[in-house]
Amino acid sequence: MSLPEFRLLRPSTVEEAVRYLSQHAGNIRVLAGGTDLIPSMRQRLFEPEYVLDIRHIGELKGIRQGAEVEIGALTSLTVIEHSEFLRRHYPVLAEAASTVASPLLRNMGTIGGNICLVTWRKGCGFCIKKDGDLCHVAPGGSKCWAVFSGDTPPALLCLDAHIEIASSAGLRRIPLREFYTGIGDSYRRLEANELVTRIFLPAASADYRGIYRKLRIRGSIDYPLAGVAVVLKRSNGHVKDARLAITAVNPAPMLIKAAPQMLEGKAVDTNLAEAVGDLAAKTAKPLTTSALTPEYRREMIRVFTKRAVLAAANN
Numbered sequence: 001m002s003l004p005e006f007r008l009l010r011p012s013t014v015e016e017a018v019r020y021l022s023q024h025a026g027n028i029r030v031l032a033g034g035t036d037l038i039p040s041m042r043q044r045l046f047e048p049e050y051v052l053d054i055r056h057i058g059e060l061k062g063i064r065q066g067a068e069v070e071i072g073a074l075t076s077l078t079v080i081e082h083s084e085f086l087r088r089h090y091p092v093l094a095e096a097a098s099t100v101a102s103p104l105l106r107n108m109g110t111i112g113g114n115i116c117l118v119t120w121r122k123g124c125g126f127c128i129k130k131d132g133d134l135c136h137v138a139p140g141g142s143k144c145w146a147v148f149s150g151d152t153p154p155a156l157l158c159l160d161a162h163i164e165i166a167s168s169a170g171l172r173r174i175p176l177r178e179f180y181t182g183i184g185d186s187y188r189r190l191e192a193n194e195l196v197t198r199i200f201l202p203a204a205s206a207d208y209r210g211i212y213r214k215l216r217i218r219g220s221i222d223y224p225l226a227g228v229a230v231v232l233k234r235s236n237g238h239v240k241d242a243r244l245a246i247t248a249v250n251p252a253p254m255l256i257k258a259a260p261q262m263l264e265g266k267a268v269d270t271n272l273a274e275a276v277g278d279l280a281a282k283t284a285k286p287l288t289t290s291a292l293t294p295e296y297r298r299e300m301i302r303v304f305t306k307r308a309v310l311a312a313a314n315n
């Protein structure tokens with residue numbers, strides 16, 4: 001499939017980028033690595049008049065250590081996967097990044113693009129409701145259930161990450177947990193004139209044991225059909241703090257809010273890990289895909305959560 005026609009804009013600073021976004025708001029799409037945007041444009045899911053290629057904004061690349069960790073939105077998933085610092089202090093993020101797509105796509109794909117990944121509106125190859133009224137995936141429903149399928153956001157939610165958003169009005173900063181709406185076709189709180197610029201990891205989230213587990217058809221490349229991130233800190237054999245988040249089974253990546261309370265102060269055993277798995281499975285609302293049944297995907301959330309909790313408590 002060929003690309004629709006568009007005008008390419010290539011800013012070299014954030015200021016220039018947000019100026020373009022304001023000028024063409026509603027008729028412009030941001031291109032970071034392009035690994036998701038370009039296939040979506042080929043499928044005519046989007047036909048913007050302008051494409052804003054932000055890859056030349058050098059200040060948005062790289063990982064900086066300070067009172068908190070700052071990751072530029074254009075940092076590639078490969079850099080995150082191989083960062084010695086992240087692997088040591090924020091292992092759940094490095095592991096989640098390492099499972100995205102394939103090595104070539106991780107070289108191109110960015111963390112900002114992964115956070116902003118468009119929800120999966122796939123009826124028969126692409127979203128048939130895009131220009132129509134009937135949803136073939138959830139007929140009869142009033143809400144769009146398009147699934148969010150990014151791998152790094154559940155890890156970032158467990159780490160209590162914040163994101164910085166730039167516009168011509170300046171910068172704002174929000175917890176990532178407030179970024180997603182839970183509604184498939186308007187899945188993120190990002191205005192048309194705004195750009196995600198940085199991700200921040202608090203020092204307080206460092207050095208948790210972290211695990212990411214993912215279900216996919218082909219282990220070498222595919223999107224998650226279910227994903228679970230767990231972080232956990234212990235003291236004297238008991239859980240001091242824990243967080244759990246799931247992805248690819250709802251229109252947003254979701255923190256399981258009751259999980260910390262269930263785990264804290266306890267020694268992890270199989271029964272406790274199973275109970276946390278049941279809790280996570282209840283939150284998952286997968287729909288039918290061409291590949292696997294919703295029941296199987298929900299069951300895998302339960303199984304992966306149990307395994308991830310046990311692994312995080314024992315490694």
Ligand SMILES: Cc1cc2nc3c(=O)[nH]c(=O)nc-3n(C[C@H](O)[C@H](O)[C@H](O)COP(=O)(O)OP(=O)(O)OC[C@H]3O[C@@H](n4cnc5c(N)ncnc54)[C@H](O)[C@@H]3O)c2cc1C
Pocket residue numbers: 029030031032033034035036037038039073077099100101102105108109110111112113114115116117118149150151152194195196197221222223224
């Ligand atoms: C075969 C294949 C397999 C894949 N498998 C996986 C997988 O297993 N897991 C997974 O998570 N993803 C997967 N992906 C999707 C994609 O490769 C990754 O999510 C990647 O991280 C997207 O980053 P990008 O920089 O390429 O985003 P882009 O394609 O450039 O952008 C993605 C979306 O985010 C917007 N955007 C990008 N950056 C910003 C920003 N800074 N501010 C505001 N909006 C922005 C774009 O406008 C676009 O709508 C797969 C893709 C393919 C083609």
